[in-house]
Amino acid sequence: MGHRHPQVVQAVKDQLDRYMHLMVYGELVQSPQVRLAEALSQTLPDPLSSAFLVNSGSEAIEGALKLAKRYTGRPNLVSCYQAYHGSSHGALSVSGSENFKQGYRPLLPGVSHIRFNTPEDFSQIDERTAAVVVETVQGEAGVQVADDNYFRALRQHCDKVGALLILDEIQAGFGRTGTFWAFESYNIVPDILVTAKGMGGGMPIGAFISSPEIMSVLKNNPILGHISTFGGHPVSAAASLATLRVIQEENLLAQVPAKAEFIKQQLTHPAIRRIRHRGLMMAVEFDSFDVLKPIIDRAIELGVLTDWFLYCDNSMRVAPPLTIQESELEEACAIILQAIDEVV
Template identity: 70%
Template sequence: MLSPRQLFLQHQAQTTDFPLLLEVEKAEGVYMYGPAGQRYLDMISGIGVSNVGHRHPRVLQAIHEQLDKYLHLMVYGEIVQAPPAQLAHALAQTLPEGLDNVYFVSSGSEAVEGACKLAKRFTGRTELIAFNNAYHGSTQGSLSLNGSENFKRAFRPLLPDVRHIRHNQLEDLDQITSRTAAVILETVQGEAGVRVPTKEYLQALRQRCTEVGALLVLDEIQSGFGRTGTFWAFEHFNIVPDILTCAKGMGGGMPIGAFISRQEIMHSLKNDPMLGHITTFGGHPVSCAASLATLRVIQEEGLLAQVEAKANRFKERLVHPAVREIRNLGLMMAVEFDSFDTLKRIIDKAILKGVLTDWFLFCDNSMRIAPPLTITFPEIDTACDLVLEAIVEEVGF
């Protein structure tokens, strides 16, 4: 009989010539476990997914309880189901007044697709503005918004009427005009290597969108659900978007996403045409039950209050001459080295020592640090010790 590794290589579509090929039999908390007893400290949370850790007991309980009731019943929006209705209400309670209408989807890319369709439909405009080094997903629409030509070149032609401007540059804001349907921005740029805009810039962007009637779409697919120390990253900047997208950390490990807006805006998808956005599995009851449990864990177990101190512990401990800079907002962190070659050797050595880290798509000389928010201070110390050992063994001094 073929092993899982052999089956993976023979029959599962690959995305690179060098997959990690870590075999995982079980995961719990901040750890993943291999078939021979290997233990890996997960410092990237499945790329921002496992914010409350792997298999959190309250998430598992919610999943089990929903499994005993029903699974998929009908395409989105036709049948009243308690899990998505309760989750939509709970999400609205975390948001400023007016952001109270939630459309559930299955992924972050689909959330971006829905948000951009909504903006075009509501404004009657066609132009979308995104940012250099932005990442918003891999479907053709969301790929059109991505800010790296290297990732788009092979798939052109993509969406027309998409413009890219420089991130955090006030002088580019005049390119947002009365032709613009929406400006879409990661509140914290993720794959660019954790680039945090200034409060001045985001407030000026908000004002410019309001002046010309463009909708401001904030992509919090990576930064939402507590990752930065507030439930939503935009809370750090005293602004409110017109449309908000989320996914990744909202499901506690289950697939789910959403785009959220005012009822006035969202209702434009109901007519001309009717069913302006359709999804089969959006609002899946099991995923919504898991997401509601995840939200409650973040709120009720004090995770937000601990994020800044935990991030500071990483910054205090990850000190070495080879570390050029540490950028972060909360536990969304980038540790910069001189080159990809240096970083790749450190990452590979750290994995051998039992710590899983990663780099960023558009910033391949920086190490991604985004552990579950549930990580303890002793676990942070262990992770930092092992990463520092890897640095010393690969770089020296």
């Protein structure tokens, strides 16, 4: 949404003037949460109509993992190498970088990894697998996009062995890839969908979303088996609903392909090896970190905030707000090119 989108700011102010916090474990139904959950379910296919609101991406992953184990009664989880799902113990366990995990063992037992976009590895997903958790577009691996038929094949395999499919759209969700949810373009429906980050329009919130049937197992035995004091904070929920409405009302999804194309056309330079992207989730690849790092530093000095990726340090992260205008894109790309010219 960019910084301080007026509709998001107004929604926050309005909610601040109503109330900020109430009793937390479902004693009181809170309308900002209910309205957001309803709007989320309207963006989603059946049966994804039940949202559990939390505070962050990692927490949403934790909830999704617990839900899958509880629903299936199975012990194991499968995720991808090069995946990033967060920094808490469970989310770190299913992340795919040994470098980030090695200092924190023992992590969750029963976790194994497969290669992203590699159906040959599906044999590791079996009758003891509670869930497979995958980013619909791998973010920290440097924007890795799966082949068209990968997710359909994964869906079919999960159905065959009875494992749940959890899609992490914490980076890809809420329109970044050009559809509201990235999985829409793969013609599949996950069992559990996870979202956060851009969902809040600048405020902290996350969610794991599933069918009422799957979600209902959290209701009892034990009652209050998954709870969070600030999860779905009313001010954040109001900001998130405003964000969702802005995406719809400003027709931002339809503009994503043209904006992405414009960036690709502008960012041509002999030092740029290639651009990987799905919509406005982009990675601009250079020869090495040594080439890229001073370019990033210079771009920041010149006024464009960018970054590299946790597991892909030769690529620049380009992730503009969906609201960005062509003139702003032109200016930003000119600054990146200037930084490249000055450094290379």
